[in-house]
Amino acid sequence: MNFHTRKWIKPEDLNPNGTLFGGRLLEWIDEEAALYAIIQLENPRTVTKYMSEINFRSSAKKGDIIEIGLVPTKYGNSSLTLACEVRNKMTREVIITIDTIIMVSLGENGKPKAHGKTKIEFVKDRFNDD
Template structure:
């Protein structure tokens, strides 16, 4: 898995306990996974259909630099499934893992549309 994006945890990202708010972390993961899926399929008309269970493994604190990585799990006819991990850049400790995020390619009417990709050739 390649870690492509980095974020700094700031005060507005914290919950009442002083840790990275889970909702903020999931928004970052969803955005990074979507960008990754767009790049894999060459399509910008993807929507998030489903997310598997989310494992919160460790907290992130203010000032921590976190990085997010994604990898392809599988390709469907109109979908792509990716896994994502968020880790602390300094310690390499995993903060959150999401084993499956499913994105579906849509046509102009919002119906699933085959993307035509049968294998991932470039994981960038």
């Protein structure tokens, strides 16, 4: 699992119980998955199609630093499937897991578009270093 983004839990991120609001965390995960898929599929018209069961395993509180991890598990014709784990950066305690997030590449017509990708690519490798 590669952890790409860190978030610092601030007062505006908390629910009435004083812990991280689940909806805020899901917003961050959805954004991170979209950014990851857009970069991998080289298509800014990439959208979330599906999220599997979301397993809240622990919580975070004000002042905690969390990190969002994603790993691609499957490349479809027009989709990229990811798995996600969020953990506390300092304690490594897992906060949430999502086994399946499916992101779909769309064409200008809003319909799924084949992306032709089969493996992880790094942006630096797309440029010719002549």
